Amino acid sequence: MLIMGEVRTGLLQNSAEVPESDLSSVLGLLxxxxxxxxRRPILHALSPDLLTGVDCxxxxxAQAKIRGVGTVVSRCSITGGRVVQSSSYVRVTKAETGHRLPWSHYLARPGVIEVLGKAAAADLADGFLAFGLPGEHLDVGSISDRLMDTVQAAESLDRASPFRSTQTRLRWVAASGEPGVRFVLGEGVERRVRITYEGEFSTAVLDLCEDLALHDWLLTTLLVIVERARIGAAPRAEVSARLAPAVDALLHLWMPGARIHPSLAPLWESLELAPGFTRQWQSLVERVRDQFAVNTLALLLRETNPV
Amino acid sequence: MTTFSEVTAERQIKSAPLSHVSVEVGHLYLEDYQLGADRLREQFALVTPWLETVRRDWRARVPGGRARVSTCFLIDDCFGRFSTPAEVVPMIRKAADDNGLTIDYLARESACVSADGVPLAKLVADRLVPDPPPDTRGWRRSTSETGWLANGVRSPMPRSGQAMRGPLRWEPPSQNAKRGHSIFVDVELWKDGPDGRVWSCPFLASVWQLLRLGLLRNEGELPVQPVSAGDAFPADWDELPPVVRLNPAATPFSAYTTMSVLSTRFLQVELAVRTILSQVSVDPEVLGQVQERSADERLRLAEQLVDRVSYVFL
Known part of the structure; x- marks a missing residue:
């Protein structure tokens, strides 16, 4: 009927890039x-899938009372030893009976929530993307949060991040149909994505959502760093110092679509046409590099023409 | 066409050789052992006709009558060790032979904690997905922290300070999948003590069932491989392989289904085992392998794991 999920993206709480040798212990949750x-084209580590049972x-x-029973699948990934994502999703289907069955029935369908009674996919999708307070409803966020906390608390991490950043929350819904993607940027940290795909659902759709979330977070985070650097207002050396973490930790991570299935590549490409994530990223990166170039030049000039 | 793949990025899951049914013909505790070989002979005499029934039943189900039935016997070496394998194993074999019963495989219960360096009990504990009571919306304090697993909602406990505010009304526990009335089950899975974690008997018995069903994997590999034994057995339980193949002609140890012929005193343990098994999530790929293999043999397996596990209580 409908697949819905949430991806939380943030900076790994560690001062340095986490090396490949530590990734297995950080993400070894099972x-x-x-x-x-x-390792190609970028270091990417993916935890095993975890399940959480829900009945809610x-x-x-439309504020309808729709009861669902089943399991939520969650997984966590680390890209470039820097960016951590926790991702949870469910496939919502209609139950064959109107009452709850023994739990082993649901465990035989990992990642499926069966709806007892009537439900419309569009109503569920709109409800989920509204980002309302969980209240009595399914709280996918609590599962992703918990997973993120578990990973961030790993022993090999020093819990010191190279700069301040915020987590983003990307909620997505997917259904089969004419392939397409709609990305809505919220005012705060919320993002909404609607995807239609051809054929059967596969985790390739999940990979795409995680890739979108990753690049949206990179862009969001770099924008904040550039803004905080107060280019033009603060002294050049200060600006450069504030931009340095971006150069150290972020600039090399931009690889849109690198990890997604070729069948879904056109969806990424359509987002590149409008709004053009890479266009904005390139322009920001150039701005950061220009600042360093200008600053270096200023330093050189000061050395050759001391005041 | 260009392809690129990375070994460390792929999941490869070995498949297990499978019989049709694994029949547990007995379970030896210290107190049984103390009653001597006659006690064992009596037990095997009771089991033999049931084993025949199982064989007959499977011959009728399988095309060509080629039923693969393997038998196994579990020795409890966790809750009090006794004697040595060199003494006990031949005694068990003799008692079985006297009844015309062949024991194909022999296992020690401590193997369900850890076998050949693989922490099997931990592996299963990590795969528990507790049955959510109604109104479970997301993450909740889980079994992994409490060490208890229930099939429903416990009776509410008065919070501290509440007792001061007048009499408390008792509220009943409730089974999640009840039919009218509840049968509430709450199982202790382990206890953490000064010497580390002590797994409960029902938990280890659940691991035992999963091993017999061939559903456990460690990094994609089969965690326990039966080791063929000659006629000599070690003097120390730790030197006995986790699962020993006593009969060279035996069909595989693991099977599509299990049948355990047990004394009625195991009824409670097995209720607890079923409570646990119905909350274990098995790798979908492994389940798929078993499904495919059984379909190739034109067999229809029960979809739910617990329905593949059956018993005769004597």
């Missing part, structure tokens, strides 16, 4: 299951 690590009302834009 005994006997390997952390999946890929699902969000509804």
């Amino acid at each position: 005994a006997g299951e390997r952390v999946r690590i890929s 009302l699902l969000p509804s834009a």
